[in-house]
Amino acid sequence: MEFKFDMEKNKDKVEEFRVFIDENRDRPGVLMPVLQEAQGKFGFLPEPVLELISQDLRIPLADIYGVATFYSQFTFIPKGEHNISVCLGTACYVKGAEKVLAEIEKVLGIKSGGTTPDLKFSITPTRCIGACGLAPVVNIDDDIHGKLKVEDIKGIIDKYR
Amino acid sequence: MMSQEKLREIKENARPLLDERLKVEDKTEVRDGNIVLKGDYYKKQVRIALRNCEIILPESIEEYIALDGYSALGKMLFEMTPEDVVNTMIESNLRGRGGAGFPAGRKWLEAFKYDADQKYIICNADEGDPGAYMDRSILEGDPHSVLEGMAIAGYAIGANQGFIYVRAEYPLAVKRLQAAIKQAKEYGVLGNNIFGTDFSFDIELRLGAGAFVCGEGTALMESIEGKRGMPRVKIHRTAHRGLWQKPTVINNVETLANIPVIFQRGAKWFRGIGTEKSPGTKVFALVGKVKESGLVEVPMGTSLREIVFDIGGGVADGKAAKAVQTGGPSGGCIPVELFDTPVDFESLAKIGSIMGSGGMVVMDETDCMVDIARFFLEFSVDESCGKCVPCREGTKRMLELLEKITGGNGEEEDIARMESLAVTISTGSLCGLGQTAPNPVTSTLHYFRDEYEAHIRDKTCPAGHCQALLEYYITEDCIGCTKCARSCPVSCISGKVKERHVIDTDACIKCGNCMEVCPVGAVILR
């Protein structure tokens, strides 16, 4: 599915972002913090924003894509209003994280890494989030849901609808 | 401006307040003059790196100072030369806690001796092992101990700038570190002219972006430089040419948290703990099928049995322990027969695993070792940076073989294929990721070969885990309600009303419908 980004509608944010670039341009190794700022501000890395970074910092777009695609945290599609991170670390895996993920995919009708077309939910697979004692663990926005059972999942997701 | 007198004054004011608060909260006690957490879980532990965690308020520099924080830094600035500091580190023989166990003092010495206009200290807080959270707890629970450790390292090698490279998945750690750096600068224990001397040291945070390989020292430096985090070919030591080609010392969070205590109490004291070759303690994240999971810090040389059974209370749900996985994707599975092995760098390497950063995942009889190997290989395939062919392609081929075996299509020759691949991958890869990626396979092949053979020859999974090798079966609990027969898409369930039903296993497509609809749970996988 295509997600469009409108620079006009996001004018204020784009302006703030330009200021951030300006304030940091002399920091060595600035590309990563700039991409992180963009992702934080816009929720993902829209193409026009990457072009802006390229022109402003005079870094070839190909290099920027090279960096952005290397790190799994950067995404080129928007995240939904609610982000469901499913821990697939070792402790969670041995306690059935795979089944939990499969159930979430089933309930939302999207694959891990995707966003629902109504932009309500995203599923993000993650590695250990440091709550192994509560395995299997799912983080929805900032709430940790631990010791999950497959049966509970639908009910939990419904609370965020 | 901070001075030693002022630090003492802050300590004297803050200590009674801390004691008062702890008394009210009643979760600590005093053991050998140290404040420790109460309870059986902590009795067998010796907490050095975690000494302040859950005791002081992480947002409060005063509470850190109340428990002798920044006193080591203050003292050494006046009483020790950088060379003395390096020598004390060498004498303590503190070995890197990030996985490889390289002596910190030797690394410092290299950077100390190398002349340059600019040097750097890096704190590796990328904590990539999936299933481990030791460093996170230190960063969140006691951020100042890491800052003090870094400043000490900076003084020793002559660096005035430090970087902390933190995983982006740890937002709270980032927040606590930011607050701690700000406070430390306000108090004059970080920043310009620390303790009024001409030593200046600043620390900047850099966030990772979800790439495991960036935990590798040179990849991490590439990442800080704003590039793809791919390991460098190691022509130069990073202590000579690291970040921006300047002498750089990179140490792990837990390594750094140990340093202030070593200087408070002396290298001799430190060497008195743990074993001769691996002094001190190690923090483990004890997780998985263990009764009491959590962080455990014990002297090096403690046996796995003591950790899993005496501290962790054994395996949960009345099941039998089968193995412990240490070292994450670079490590191996240690069978229960070897639980008397002391935990130190050498002993674990000898039995085909590694110490690693401290992940310790307990597995019980229902965990399939072939599947665990597959799980870690999948991780390595995902995380290989792609620079070396043996790592990039070899791990993929290895994963395919493991999927073939757990999927019930394994052939006799596959074991030999994997063994040969393992050698190719580990000898032909540039960095530790590729070099150790086959370990989960080789260690399980060594200790649990019969499980591989059962998957391949008998097409069964002894642990009852691998779906493709299991059969749906209706037990005598069946009440003959016929629900399963009606739900079966291929009509392979036969049986009369009120009589036990039977599945024709050859025709079954393993859709799982029958199990879901059975009202009495009579359909099982076996």
Ligand SMILES: Cc1cc2nc3c(=O)[nH]c(=O)nc-3n(C[C@H](O)[C@H](O)[C@H](O)COP(=O)(O)O)c2cc1C
């Ligand atoms: C693939 C790979 C991942 C690593 N991940 C980490 C990590 O997350 N944290 C860490 O401290 N060290 C990690 N290391 C080890 C570092 O390369 C380095 O040895 C360590 O940070 C040095 O600090 P120490 O001597 O204090 O342990 C990793 C190594 C490799 C090869």
Ligand code: SF4
């Ligand atoms: S061994 Fe693997 S992760 Fe390491 S540099 Fe080579 S390809 Fe990259």
Ligand code: SF4
């Ligand atoms: S698992 Fe599906 S195909 Fe097999 S017996 Fe049950 S309902 Fe029929």
Ligand code: FES
């Ligand atoms: S493995 Fe899931 S929280 Fe640690």
